[in-house]
Amino acid sequence: MVYHREHFPLLVCISGEEEWRAEQRDGSEILLQWSAETQDISVISDSYFPIYFIAPGKFLGNQVVSYAQNLTFSFRVDRQDTRLSAEDLVLEGAGLRVSVPLIAQGNSYPSENTVKYAFRLHEATDYPWRPSLRAFEFQKLLHNLTSIKIRGTYSERNSGYLDDVTIVSARPGSGTPATWVETCTCPAGYHGQFCEHCAPGYRRETPSLGPYSLCVLCTCNGHSESCDPETGACNCRDNTAGSHCEKCSDGYYGDATTGTSSDCQPCPCPGGTSCAVVPKTKEVVCTNCPAGTTGKRCELCDDGYFGDPLGENGPSRLCRLCQCNENIDPNAVGNCNRLTGECLKCIYNTAGFYCDRCKDGFFGNPLASSPEVKCKACSCNPYGTVNQQTNCNQVTGQCECLPHVSDRDCSACEPGFYNLQSGRGCDRCDCHPLGSTDGHCDIQTGQCECQPGITGQHCERCEVNHFGFGPEGCKPCDCDTEGSRSLQCKEDGRCECKEGFVGIRCDQCEENYFYNRSWPGCQECPACYRLVRDKVAEQRERLRELEDLIANLGAGDETVTDQAFEDRLKEAEREVMDLLRDAQNSKDVDQGLMDRLKEINSTLASQLGRLKNIQNTVQETEGLAEQARKRVESTEDLIEVASNMLEKAKMAVNNVSITPPDSSGDPNNMTLLAEEARKLAERHKQEADDIVRIAKAANDTSTEAYTLLLKTLAGENQTANDIDELNKKYNQAKNIARDLEKQANKVHAEAEEAGNKALQIYANLTSLPAVDSKALENEANKIKKEAEELGQLIDRKLKDYEDLREDMKGKELEVKNLLEKGRTEQQTADQLLARADAAKALAEEAAKKGRDTLEEANDILSNLRDFDKRVNDNKTAAEGALKKIPAITRTIAEANNKTQQAELALGNAAADAREAKSKADDAEKIANSVQKNAASTKSEADKTFSDVTELDKEVDDMLKQLQDAEKELKRKQEEADQDMMMAGMASQAAQEADDNARKAKSSVNSLLTLINDLLGQLGQLDPVDLNKLNEIEGTLNTAKDQMKDSDLDRKVTELEDAARRQDEAIQAYNRDIEDILKDINNLEDIKKTLPSGCFNTPSIEKP
Secondary structure, three states: OOEEEEEOOOOOOOOOOOOOEEEEOOOOEEOOEEEOOOOEEEEEOOOOOOEEEEOOHHHOEOOHHHOOOEEEEEEEEOOOOOOOOOOOEEEEEOOEEEEEOOOHHHOOOOOOOOEEEEEEOOOOOOOOOEOOOOHHHHHHHHHOEEEEEEEOOOOOOOEEEEEEEEEEEEEEOOOOEOOOOOOOOOOOOEEOOOOOEEOOOEEEOOHHHHHHOOEEEOOOOOOOOOEOOOOOOEOOOOOEEOOOOOEEOOOEEEOOOOOOOOOEEEOOOHHHOOEEEOOOOOOEEEOOOOOOEEOOOOOEEOOOEEEEOOOOOOOOEEEEEOOOOOOOOOOOOOOEOOOOOOEOOOOOOEEOOOOOEEOOOEEEOOOOOOHHHOEEEOOOOOOOEHHHOOOOOOOOOOOOEOOOEEOOOOOEEOOOEEOHHHOOOOEEOOOOOOOEEEEEEOOOOOOEEEOOOEEOOOOOEEOOOEEOOOOOOOEEOOOOOOOEOOOOOOOOOOOOEOOOEEOOOOOEEOOOEEEOOOOOOEEEOOHHHHHHHHHHHHHHHHHHHHHHHHHOOOOOOOOOOHHHHHHHHHHHHHHHHHHHHHHHHOOOOOHHHHHHHHHHHHHHHHHHHHHHHHHHHHHHHHHHHHHHHHHHHHHHHHHHHHHHHHHHHHHHHHOOOOOOOOOOOOOOHHHHHHHHHHHHHHHHHHHHHHHHHHHHHHHHHHHHHHHHHHHHHHOOOOHHHHHHHHHHHHHHHHHHHHHHHHHHHHHHHHHHHHHHHHHHHHHHHHOOOOOOHHHHHHHHHHHHHHHHHHHHHHHHHHHHHHHHHHHHHHHHHHHHHHHHHHHHHHHHHHHHHHHHHHHHHHHHHHHHHHHHHHHHHHHHHHHHHHHHHHHHHOHHHHHHHHHHHHHHHHHHHHHHHHHHHHHHOOOOOHHHHHHHHHHHHHHHHHHHHHHHHHHHHHHHHHHHHHHHOOOHHHHHHHHHHHHHHHHHHHHHHHHHHHHHHHHHHHHHHHHHHHHHHHHHHHHHHHHHHHHHHHHHHHOOOOOOOHHHHHHHHHHHHHHHHHHHHOOHHHHHHHHHHHHHHHHHHHHHHHHHHHHHHHHHHHHHHHHHHOOOOOOOOOOOOOO
8 A cells, every 4th residue: 555645734623633722731711813824823822820731632643653763843932031831832642742842853943934734743852752662662652643732932921823733644646755654574374554453353362552552363152253353252053152252142051162053042931931951960950940930841920920821720821910909018028829820918908819908897998009008907996986995997988877876987976976985976956046056065974055144955944143045145133232132033134122122133212212422221111102102103104004005016916007006005105194194294303204204205216117117027027037947857758858868879789789700800999899889889978967957047037036036025225136137037048948949959959869769789799690700800901910010110210310310410510610619729839939039029129128228227217317406506596496397207108108118119119219219309408498497497486586675575475385385396396206206116126127128138149049959950951851850840849838838828917917007197197287287277277366576675695
């Protein structure tokens, strides 16, 4: 095969497998830029970490034909500050990795101009690929080349530009011959251009080594002439299997290593399943029987299965899973009869051939999927159950209750009954309908719940000293203890009064009697009042007759005509008027009697209309009540008929005799049909019971309406409202009666329908044809079994999938965490190295300029102190120089400020230090100016002394003001001394900061010495020495450790804290200076107010 020369040029693509990429040393992706103008690709670095160009797939794969040829490319950088490494060009493949510096093989250093680089792909020492490989290993790497990395950046904030990447290769075809490509003569068992393939009939001795493993003959035990050349798997025949045809296929048995075509024979098992030979007896035994079978030849049903596969007890029947409705323990042995399939170990309180019913004393749904809702205990209450039975309806769980006992388990009395513990049923409460609150009583004692003031077992009487038995209860008598003979009153609430007392409560004196506190009881009036009393008694008798007539209007059977009633009322009115006139003519008329007569007259007038309405309402109510009673009686008759029909239907269903089928088919169909009819009948009976309850409520409503009617007729002031309420109750009763009639008709129809259905079911049960239930059952069980197995298989596969997915998620997370941790640690190390390099220059420059600034500030402070001493030596000069104090103080503050700023500059500010020096020079100039001004001020003081002799007249006032000024000057002087002390403290803090800086500098200098040595060694990589590189790497690690031990971060933090404290002190000084300036301005204002001269010239001592 002839190969021709070929170059793979640089392909600049945006996407796809041919796309060039860029990444950092840790593998993180970096943005790659393409220039349309220069037709090259580039990367930009913002740190010391190198960035590599990653070649696309076209340059990778099998590049063994590029062995000893060149990899070339064009490259430039944007600035020449480069730091080379031993891994500027990296090749990876076949588990191997080699690299060279960019300047190896005679190449130039990278520069701002485009340089052409060429690298020979050869293992010779002249081409110093590291680590050194043998020729075979280098070709192995090229045979499976997986990565080509070209370093793109060589310093911080550096850019690299790549172009014209080519690799010399070859491929079969016409063209310029590739003379470097070998043509091999292969030995036996090999073939291919480079003898890289195994010949037919041969395989790799070690498949994991690929084409570098020896080829040996296939081993197939005489059952194949060929095998897979890479894996060695044979193409087996003669019913053999295995990588070397060393065993028989499934469903066959024998010794496949003999090497004949008859080595493997079919297994004598049903369905051709697998088998094995017992070594001692040479007996063939089936090892994979179909589900449900067992035995040497799969001739028996397995545990949990039933059937007769060989027909030993009749027709042949396949083994099927026992049908026990999941009511057996799957881990138990012998759950069913292996021949008949009868379930023998039912659980969950079930019983039956198929565990398909609840056992005696239990009820529920034995076919439910959850054990909790299968069969539950009846738990019948022995006091409320007939003959204390423990059994109940197996479907509903209803126990057979005694009369007037309710609930499923016969554990409660019906409403209105009590005494369940009697064992003979519940007794009726017999609560009085008016005296009790709701007709219910205590379930133990039978005591009814009474209305207020009512007592008795059945709430049938009023309590002692109460009266007025009615729906609202009994009212208290409330008899007056002094005027009544007893605290118990009569039925109408009137108390039995002592002589001389009257009133319902016996709390008033009788007419012609009066109450005297000096005497007990009421005393009789003089005899002259008897005539008035007799006349009043006569009139009252007539009024009582009239009231009786009014009260009896609605009680009698006769109907009073309106005319007769009006005549009688007119007569009563005339009599009342006569009585009124007689009373007015009475000389000693009682005013209370007059008021009573007026009240009666008004009452008679208002009752006229009410009595007419009452008469009409009573007649109408009686008619409607009669209709309601008839409707209730009709409804009760309908309910009775419906109940009788339901009882007959229930008896018919219960009398149905269902003969169990002879075969072993499904036993549930007939039972379910009968049970459905029984449920339907019971549901209708329940509806009938609901209607009885509604009818009882209607009856109670009618009774309540009747009671309300009686109360209305007996009332005096609420008649109209009660009649309206009675009408509402009557309308409700009428509506309920109408609804009852409709529901009774409906229940009647449904009861008849239920009875017909029950009879039809009974007829069907007695005339069912013979059905081959066994065949149907077998087919159903088979389908059910297949569905269950399919469902179980799906569940297992889903669970395996979920487990695998969760496991992969965990592994993926671990790998990501490890990669992220490694990337973070690498970045941290590189950042620390960069910080150490940058800290060197900053620390040295800051320390030097900080010291210079501190010395200059100390000189300025010393000069200012000398100046202050000279000012204090001359009192008169000081008085004149008072206005100069702000300048002195400001100078001190500015000097301190510049000192503090200079100390802050120790961290990172050379420019700030220069600015501080400049400001300190300005402060010195200001101080010199102040000194000159002080000399001038002294001269002015001398002149002032000569003028003092002429100002004697005003000296007293001047002295007083001067003394005040002296005190203020002394205070300001103390403040200035304190400011100087603070400046000294600030200077001391600056000195401490300088010491810390020197300590940091010492640690950094030691570290930088190692780094400089390292950088110097890295810059001398022309003759690359691997041992030297290892030594440099060790030195780098030592530098990193020392950098950690130097605790540079803590010291930098301390310097920053000191700078912050000094800044706060400066701000405090500025505030003090502002206060001093204000005080000085005040002193200047005082000075301006002083007179210009004094005309008394006493002798004053000159200083």
